Amino acid sequence: MSTEAPAPNPDPTLNVDITPELIEQHGLTSDEYEQIQGILGREPNLTELGIFSVMWSEHCSYKNSRKLLKQFPIQKFDEDSRNKVLVKAGEENAGVIDIGDDWAICFKIESHNHPSAVEPFEGAATGVGGILRDIFTMGARPMLFTNSLRFGSLDSADSRRIMRGVVHGISHYGNCVGVPNIGGDVYFDPCYEGNPLVNALCLGVLKHDQIKRGAASGVGNPVYYVGAATGRDGLGGASFASKELSEESAEDRPAVQKGDPFMGKLLMEACLEMMGQEGLVVGIQDMGAAGLTCSTCETAARGNTGVEIELDLVPQRETGMNSYEIMLSESQERMLVIAQKGREEELEQIFDKWDLHAAKIGKVVKGKNMVVKQGGEVVARIPAKKLTDDAPLNDPEAERPDYMDEVQGWNVEDLPDLDRDGLMDALVKLLADPSIANKNWIHRQYDQMVMTNTVMHPGQSDASVIRLRMGGPDKDKYIAISNDCNSRYCWADPYEGGKIAVAEAIRNLACAGARPLAMTNNLNFGNPNKPDSYYMLQESVRGLAETCEFFDVPVVGGNVSLYNENQESKIDPTPVVSVVGIIDSRQFITTSTISKGSEALVLLGDVPNELGCSAFLRVIHDLKTGKPPRMDLENQAALMDFLQVQIQKGRIHAAHDIAEGGLLVALCEMLFARDHTFGADLNLEDLPIDRWDALFYGESQGRILLAVDANRADHVVHDAERYDIHADILGEANDDHILHIEAPNLEKPLEWDMEELRTAWDSSIPEKMKIDD
Amino acid sequence: MKIAIIQFPGSNCDRDAYYALAGIFNQPTRLFWHKRGSLSGAEAVVIPGGFSYGDYLRTGAIARFSPVMPAVVEFANNGGPVIGICNGFQILCEAGLLPGALVRNEGLEFICDTTTLDVVDSMDYFNQQSLGETLDIPIAHGEGNYRIDNEGLAELQANNQILFRYRNNPNGSVDDIAGIRNIDGNVFGMMPHPERAVEEIHPSRDGIGIIKAFLKSQMARQQKA
Amino acid sequence: MKVTVFVTPKKTVLDPQGAAVGHAMEHLNLQPSGEVRVGKTIEFELDGSDTPEIREQIDSICNGLLCNPVIEDYRYEIS
Amino acid sequence: MKVTVFVTPKKTVLDPQGAAVGHAMEHLNLQPSGEVRVGKTIEFELDGSDTPEIREQIDSICNGLLCNPVIEDYRYEIS
Numbered sequence A: 001m002s003t004e005a006p007a008p009n010p011d012p013t014l015n016v017d018i019t020p021e022l023i024e025q026h027g028l029t030s031d032e033y034e035q036i037q038g039i040l041g042r043e044p045n046l047t048e049l050g051i052f053s054v055m056w057s058e059h060c061s062y063k064n065s066r067k068l069l070k071q072f073p074i075q076k077f078d079e080d081s082r083n084k085v086l087v088k089a090g091e092e093n094a095g096v097i098d099i100g101d102d103w104a105i106c107f108k109i110e111s112h113n114h115p116s117a118v119e120p121f122e123g124a125a126t127g128v129g130g131i132l133r134d135i136f137t138m139g140a141r142p143m144l145f146t147n148s149l150r151f152g153s154l155d156s157a158d159s160r161r162i163m164r165g166v167v168h169g170i171s172h173y174g175n176c177v178g179v180p181n182i183g184g185d186v187y188f189d190p191c192y193e194g195n196p197l198v199n200a201l202c203l204g205v206l207k208h209d210q211i212k213r214g215a216a217s218g219v220g221n222p223v224y225y226v227g228a229a230t231g232r233d234g235l236g237g238a239s240f241a242s243k244e245l246s247e248e249s250a251e252d253r254p255a256v257q258k259g260d261p262f263m264g265k266l267l268m269e270a271c272l273e274m275m276g277q278e279g280l281v282v283g284i285q286d287m288g289a290a291g292l293t294c295s296t297c298e299t300a301a302r303g304n305t306g307v308e309i310e311l312d313l314v315p316q317r318e319t320g321m322n323s324y325e326i327m328l329s330e331s332q333e334r335m336l337v338i339a340q341k342g343r344e345e346e347l348e349q350i351f352d353k354w355d356l357h358a359a360k361i362g363k364v365v366k367g368k369n370m371v372v373k374q375g376g377e378v379v380a381r382i383p384a385k386k387l388t389d390d391a392p393l394n395d396p397e398a399e400r401p402d403y404m405d406e407v408q409g410w411n412v413e414d415l416p417d418l419d420r421d422g423l424m425d426a427l428v429k430l431l432a433d434p435s436i437a438n439k440n441w442i443h444r445q446y447d448q449m450v451m452t453n454t455v456m457h458p459g460q461s462d463a464s465v466i467r468l469r470m471g472g473p474d475k476d477k478y479i480a481i482s483n484d485c486n487s488r489y490c491w492a493d494p495y496e497g498g499k500i501a502v503a504e505a506i507r508n509l510a511c512a513g514a515r516p517l518a519m520t521n522n523l524n525f526g527n528p529n530k531p532d533s534y535y536m537l538q539e540s541v542r543g544l545a546e547t548c549e550f551f552d553v554p555v556v557g558g559n560v561s562l563y564n565e566n567q568e569s570k571i572d573p574t575p576v577v578s579v580v581g582i583i584d585s586r587q588f589i590t591t592s593t594i595s596k597g598s599e600a601l602v603l604l605g606d607v608p609n610e611l612g613c614s615a616f617l618r619v620i621h622d623l624k625t626g627k628p629p630r631m632d633l634e635n636q637a638a639l640m641d642f643l644q645v646q647i648q649k650g651r652i653h654a655a656h657d658i659a660e661g662g663l664l665v666a667l668c669e670m671l672f673a674r675d676h677t678f679g680a681d682l683n684l685e686d687l688p689i690d691r692w693d694a695l696f697y698g699e700s701q702g703r704i705l706l707a708v709d710a711n712r713a714d715h716v717v718h719d720a721e722r723y724d725i726h727a728d729i730l731g732e733a734n735d736d737h738i739l740h741i742e743a744p745n746l747e748k749p750l751e752w753d754m755e756e757l758r759t760a761w762d763s764s765i766p767e768k769m770k771i772d773d
Numbered sequence B: 001m002k003i004a005i006i007q008f009p010g011s012n013c014d015r016d017a018y019y020a021l022a023g024i025f026n027q028p029t030r031l032f033w034h035k036r037g038s039l040s041g042a043e044a045v046v047i048p049g050g051f052s053y054g055d056y057l058r059t060g061a062i063a064r065f066s067p068v069m070p071a072v073v074e075f076a077n078n079g080g081p082v083i084g085i086c087n088g089f090q091i092l093c094e095a096g097l098l099p100g101a102l103v104r105n106e107g108l109e110f111i112c113d114t115t116t117l118d119v120v121d122s123m124d125y126f127n128q129q130s131l132g133e134t135l136d137i138p139i140a141h142g143e144g145n146y147r148i149d150n151e152g153l154a155e156l157q158a159n160n161q162i163l164f165r166y167r168n169n170p171n172g173s174v175d176d177i178a179g180i181r182n183i184d185g186n187v188f189g190m191m192p193h194p195e196r197a198v199e200e201i202h203p204s205r206d207g208i209g210i211i212k213a214f215l216k217s218q219m220a221r222q223q224k225a
Numbered sequence C, D: 001m002k003v004t005v006f007v008t009p010k011k012t013v014l015d016p017q018g019a020a021v022g023h024a025m026e027h028l029n030l031q032p033s034g035e036v037r038v039g040k041t042i043e044f045e046l047d048g049s050d051t052p053e054i055r056e057q058i059d060s061i062c063n064g065l066l067c068n069p070v071i072e073d074y075r076y077e078i079s
């Protein structure tokens, strides 16, 4: 069966023979090209080749990762769960999950790594705009942003430039559209030098019956193009995101898209207003990567129908654009809407109100083809489903990299323990390490409070928390979110690292008083065609999937970003995980910082002596080696159950997960309240101490610091025993400015001035960023 | 008091103001799309925060020419109470309803934080006796650096038009100015966001005092008139 | 005809952006003497020709929309 | 000598600010034909005179600091 050939293109430069060079330039293999010929039953023309090339790029087709993603649980194991998945991962632009009372949330994370490497400000800004559209496309009102960022060392001028631009870009877009940015995570490591990661997440809220689909249906229904006009922006961006950053990408530069948050805001409001009119919208899809191409063929494919568009009707910013350019443009702030026939005027009036242009560019037609016309002549005709569903699936080779044996075989015994001075010094250095230090320089540039729903701001709790207004304090709901990924762990052991990322995010939610609902993830990896890189991806996904399965946390969406490498370096595997949870009552919301002295400090969890891949090794010994800490999921499940009960009993005044930097860093973070610094007096006589460095700075998993009423500490410890959880009262916080630690066998107690520690923690990033002022 | 909250394209604190006024203060409140030419009998006007017209050109520069503005100016000139918050303050300055102008923060970066304001004895209800000496109120702006020439500043001071000063000036504003009023005492502008400080989940509830002072002072004025 | 409007911060008004640029230039070893001022240009085409009426119209757009006379000065060129 | 650097958005790059200004101008009854583009000017004084070396230095601060070559073009005048 063959698809009728289009007419010659009005632009003669597009009427060329498809040569092997052209095929290669489009990132297609000769096998893939043969498959295209098979689908069409003829040669494609250049426009069609371009369309195939973007739809079959890694970015759109997940050709190298799709098989792996199948391991993720996509719905609750517990059929009776009150939090069912309503729209599953892969079905639509973003997944949707029930939160009760006919309400649902919708969230997704998306990367804009390559564009941010090329132009940090615009790259990050358009990343935020893109994920915003993914969420409101579903019919949801966006309620929050978070972001996961990875940069090279701040001692490098280039990394500082990139971070400054990225943070400005995120704040520029997010602040303008009026959605609070309430958290995220940031790490600095030389592996991200030139390969920054910018992953943006958006979460929205909607009623069950407001869910919109990106499907075209109803032959004769009009297809509208709304939003910004099309220019030659970001030509080939989707395939661009699927390439290693080479020297040439400097030349690719005109491809950078520019965002317009003002237009983004208007488009969001107009679309939400339009979707609020019952039955007006049949289908809706944002134009993200691969713009008009992707939205047209995906809506047609999902609706199992044909769609026909006329390019002369597409609003254009530049003159003389040909069909290839229009179809592949990645201009921002555009949406495709399939409306109910006969209600055109209603739709146009809404866009008019918002000073936006709604152009009718085509209609839903019989058949299964995506038909593109220009000047009335067909310039491309392709079976839509073939573009979306028949994209090639690769089975790349996986090979465990050689370094792993050596790294995992590293023995902590080979490293001498620190003496008292060394221990004292290490805490200051760790607190001043940018990956651990106060990130206020970043998040104070984000409007965290607009919408007046923010309950827990960055740094206040282990998870960020917002309130969803449901019509009164007794009906309101509280949503918590946490992002995590320690890429160094994943580098040393991608499977364990993957497990740890999910487990930590879930633990963070538990510390905030939340129970997990669902997860989204962004898989940031290197070139999948290199067997060791693919191995990392494969093993990380296995770790993520198993952990989600274990905790019954379905994966409702995500994104894959491969080829994060350049000639000099490649990133450590970075599967960024975001888990969203719900807090069943406002009383359960728990901070990570204490708000008064005289709290008893209780450590939950064991005191093992793991140091592999720790921040301590990196900062103090300049070592990148060792097995990452063990992750015992059963143990964590018990820990979370226990914590939940204690929080519900009202016993926990603060809870903080012990992560990078270990026990003392976590303790300091707990004592660093927003506008006050507390002290503490610890006595570690009772702890089984093997080595000081591991005790103070090791990153063993599944440990939590609690602040509880001094009179109740014994009860907490007693209750913990019943859950088989090790609990120790370490000492008490106080209003002095001293951290004082006594322990057996120390020649004299350890003592730090808390103000000094605070300064180290507070001023590290701002000081570094000042270098360029 | 019947309150109109003006929505410009790009306003984004309009609903927040609505929740505060309708929800917390139980005032009959309505959102007014900027294309409306009249205020339909509103007794007070709120110009909310946000990025009207994307902050393009200058903050507030384009909004001040939008269709509803002549009605707002007329309303204000007839003694009607108007309060502009953040972008609303910027718009009121651009429209000439308040003196001075707001430019980029000294540090050039957007700042979101909770600031401590010193209350200045300015007029009835806007004084330390009613509001207390200090208030903790959130700010979120990139262009909150208040500028006015020396003469203008002297006038503001002489007429007690300064409402609040920052304890720790975050943006470089002249004389630490965070909020001002017009001479007549019916037009108010401030960069900090009182509507973000009205509920238990907010950083403070000090915004309640400010909104109350606005409503009470204006009711008192109207009773006098 | 093409109109280019130049808007510059008034001499007496602090220009935080200019100050930052000046600072950064010093780092790059180009020492400006005196202040750096950052202004704006607005370019557009108008049909018609350079008449006093058109100039009056341009002035009225400049005063208020393109330029805030409290803090900025403007001038324009027609070509 | 006085240096004025003119930075304008590249022709092919979207200028949302210009579009918003154009829109506002229309409302004020000045109908620009075609696009409005908003650019920046940076003015400063330098000691010394107009030599190829100075020009090289100016170019180097334009590229990167004053102008983002990815999305903007620049030119400058020395007087």
Ligand SMILES: Nc1ncnc2c1ncn2[C@@H]1O[C@H](COP(=O)(O)OP(=O)(O)O)[C@@H](O)[C@H]1O
Pocket: A059, A060, A069, A072, A088, A089, A090, A091, A092, A093, A094, A095, A108, A110, A134, A288, A289, A521, A522, A523, A555, A556, A557, A558, A559, A560
């Ligand atoms: N790592 C992942 N885990 C789970 N789902 C994923 C992952 N990556 C992509 N998906 C899902 O595949 C679908 C297609 O995603 P994508 O092509 O990124 O959408 P968009 O065009 O909006 O970028 C989405 O539903 C997305 O959530």
Ligand SMILES: [Mg+2]
Pocket: A093, A134, A286, A288
């Ligand atoms: Mg999408």
